[in-house]
Amino acid sequence: MPHLRLLACLIVLLAGCRVARAGDDPDFAVRADALVAPYARSGIFSGTVVVAREGHILFRRAYGLANREWDLANTPETRFRIGSLTKQFTAAAVLRLVEAGRLSLDDPVCAHVPGLPVSWATMTIRMLLNHTSGLPNVTALPDYITRTARLDRTPLETVSLLFGEDLLFPPGSVYEYSNTGYILLAALIERITGRPFVDHLNHVLLAPAGLAPMADGDALLPRRASGYHRADGAWRNAMPLAASVPSGAGGLWATADDLVAWDRALLSGRVLSPASRATMFADGGNGYGLGWYVGNAYGRRLWSHGGFLNGFAAIKDTYPDADLTIVVLGNTETAPAQALSRRLAALVFEAVPDTQLSVSDAVLARYVGFYRIAPRSVLGLTLEGGRLVASITGRGRIVLSPESDRVFAGEGDTRIAFDIEPDGRPTGALLDEGGLVRSGPRIDSAMARRITARRIGRLTIP
Structure with missing residues (x-):
């Protein structure tokens, strides 16, 4: 009988090991949604995400709209x-x-x-x-x-x-x-x-x-x-x-x-x-x-x-x-x-994220310029040492890191996505600052000066 009780305890302990394994965390879906949701909140991401291990679904969720004209939501069954x-x-x-x-x-x-x-x-x-x-x-x-x-x-x-x-x-x-x-x-x-x-x-x-x-x-x-x-x-x-x-x-x-x-x-x-x-x-x-x-x-x-x-x-x-x-x-x-x-x-x-993304200076240089993101607010972009640096009217500088060739992240929850034509020209930008989402077209430096007027000292405009 003591041996049977010991065997039963071992079975319970071994069963518990599976719960502790990476990817089997019952809170994984909550953490995965917390990762994806900020991208969906701003509209930068709209679609479906599935994470599966050993044939078991760890996370499966849809975000945003499948059709914007009809206001139809994406689902996990969307093609x-x-x-x-x-x-x-x-x-x-x-x-x-x-x-x-x-x-x-x-x-x-x-x-x-x-x-x-x-x-x-x-x-x-x-x-x-x-x-x-x-x-x-x-x-x-x-x-x-x-x-x-x-x-x-x-x-x-x-x-x-x-x-x-x-x-x-x-x-x-x-x-x-x-x-x-x-x-x-x-x-x-x-x-x-x-x-x-x-x-x-x-x-x-x-x-x-x-x-x-x-x-x-x-x-x-x-x-x-x-x-x-x-x-x-x-x-x-x-x-x-x-x-x-x-x-x-x-x-x-x-x-x-x-x-x-x-x-x-x-x-x-x-x-x-x-x-x-x-x-x-x-x-x-x-x-x-x-x-x-x-x-x-x-x-x-x-x-x-x-x-x-x-x-x-x-x-x-x-x-x-x-x-x-x-x-x-x-x-x-x-x-x-x-x-x-x-x-x-x-x-x-359970590792440090490694996206291994790099964007060439030639592509980054296309984004340098100014974007009107509100009636009196301008987003300015410069290229410094191979990194895009953003300055926003009335705000300090933000050094950006690429998440794709058109989406860049800064400190905290700041994220910028660029509007790009098929020939590679950027025509606008979307700025998400922790849930405050603003967007607008690309503008020239003269327009940027007029928009910012008295706050011009906060932007570097040649």
């Missing part, structure tokens, strides 16, 4: 554009074709897609997958925003727009991220299978694994979110984008739950063989596998990809050794998806 998260599905579909013996990663692309330019002859399927093909980005075409992005085309028709362009470098010699390569992969999949790209994903990749079908933008999608950007200090509908244009590079829509289920299926072996999965996550020397960025965070392996596309920002971070998946899907271009995801991971691991 979002997932942008470049599409690439991991495209890569998995190609690896399944390899498993079926229908192609090899080192096959020249032209062996399966006839009619490509002669200069592309040495370009292999693997080079498309790991961004070493030399293909320029279709998004860099001069008329991409005004014409190319607005017209429906097949994947091969989109790629053909680059047939007259020079390669950026000899195939296989340099890494440079290219959406064009993944659009060409969608064309390759269609050529080999005889199915439209999304149909092939659903019937051959997702359905056998027991996963919900993915959708492209042509379908009538229940609970579809609208995408938004800001211009001149006000919310606008995102720029139009034909559903077919991003294709295998960024054409899918999904819920956060869909992406968590995808991770579970992929990591459990229901989608790819162990050998194919190892190939997918092998670092080719550039921090990129096949459709995934591969690296480390918080002392653990991290497999990740973000997505940014006309009114939407997304990320899915997978920590395979911790069986942890974090999904952030937003329907505003201001959503700092990566920063949110990495900070949520820090909560799980």
